[in-house]
Amino acid sequence: MAENSLGAVGRRPHGSGDAWVTASDGRKFWGTFGAAGLLVHDDRGVLLQLRVEWSHHGGTWGLPGGARHEGESAVRGALREAYEEAGVPADALELEFTSVLDIGIWSYTTVGVRATRAFDAVIGDAESIELRWVPIDEVDSLPLHPGFAARWPSLKSLLQNSISVVVDSANVIGSRPNGWWKDRAGAAANLLDSLADRADEGIPGTLLGLDVDVYWPSIVAVLEGQGRNAPDRQVRDSARTLADGIRSPEIVVARAEGEGDESIVDIADSRLNAGDTVLVVTADAELRRRVESLGCFTRGTVWLTGMLGASSVASQ
Known part of the structure; x- marks a missing residue:
């Protein structure tokens, strides 16, 4: 009191x-x-x-x-x-x-x-x-x-009931034929930058199935392969200062040592055990089956790229 x-x-x-x-x-x-x-x-x-x-x-x-x-x-x-x-x-x-x-x-x-x-x-x-x-x-x-x-x-x-959004970054980047294969690290860095902007703006509640105007979830971006070399600076220090000093939620960048799918499953399971509602963004049918069996929700890559804009997965 x-x-x-x-x-x-x-x-x-x-x-x-x-x-x-x-x-x-x-x-x-x-x-x-x-x-x-x-x-x-x-x-x-x-x-x-x-x-x-x-x-x-x-x-x-x-x-x-x-x-x-x-x-x-x-x-x-x-x-x-x-x-x-x-x-x-x-x-x-x-x-x-x-x-x-x-x-x-x-x-x-x-x-x-x-x-x-x-x-x-x-x-x-x-x-x-x-x-x-x-x-x-x-x-x-x-x-x-x-x-x-x-x-x-x-x-x-x-x-x-907190919400975590886990992003299969390689799958999102590969969903558009825009030259990302010429610079995978650059494309990953550009995606992280766009995710940081979205973290500031929040996600419309209707896209998360919530009766709210806007929701600011915790975002985890999983990088694999050459995408792991994306510089941290693109996340803009994760949680950044907004109006009057309030902050947006932290963006977590997870760099998979092996297959990105295994890291995504592990992260999703950990977040579920912590009590979060977990949404995994991927178009990979097998990965969707695995995380849904854990109790996660899933959305395809278009769900995310539609919010981020066409430039979000372009190579720099």
Whole structure:
């Protein structure tokens, strides 16, 4: 629990989006340009905020968050609000997903993040009575904000089921006749660079079978043969800094000592045993059969190259 007292902390100045939006049935929603909240978790649980009585649905527990500013992205808005309300440092976070509730005239985006290092939550304005790290299985025991309560079951599932995407790089590179055989290491390096860009942008939830807008999975790229000589620099230091200091998930480069298929099977099995949902990208029928027998999902190379673009597997 974060022990905080309100003391002399007061209300913040109004921002450009701080106003009510009224629906045709009379319901009111806070935020001219929509709102966003930050669902941050670590080994302690989920960081929740007890809302002050005078606020909308006061006396209930919810996420640090609030109205987005004009032109502000949902991720940036959630980070800003969480920092102002609870002192959450963006550079201690790694993106996991964004989940959007859109009712037409107004939207609310939940930004799911994992804390990569411990930090103390500190009340930053008059909108909070208390901040508390709540174990995931105990969240339901609290009086929750109605909107958060309605979405909590699906959000809880997302927090408890991480996704790893394991890429059969040689198979992806070889799926297009673009001259990759002239420079296999260069083609592998180019693929890694494109994967790094995709790691920043995330993957549309629909392509992963998830009811979220965007999901940021852990990506493992398995290199074999001459492709193993691709330079590390193409991964751009794996997890890179994004908006306001938040980071994308790490890209793991696995250089197979022998056959790439054996490494892919071993990595997939290890990730499954760690509790991840594992998706393997390959068009190799035998490899797909092997990993599916372990409990993995599979997608063909077109699934990935369609997201990365035509240049992703071209030789440099």
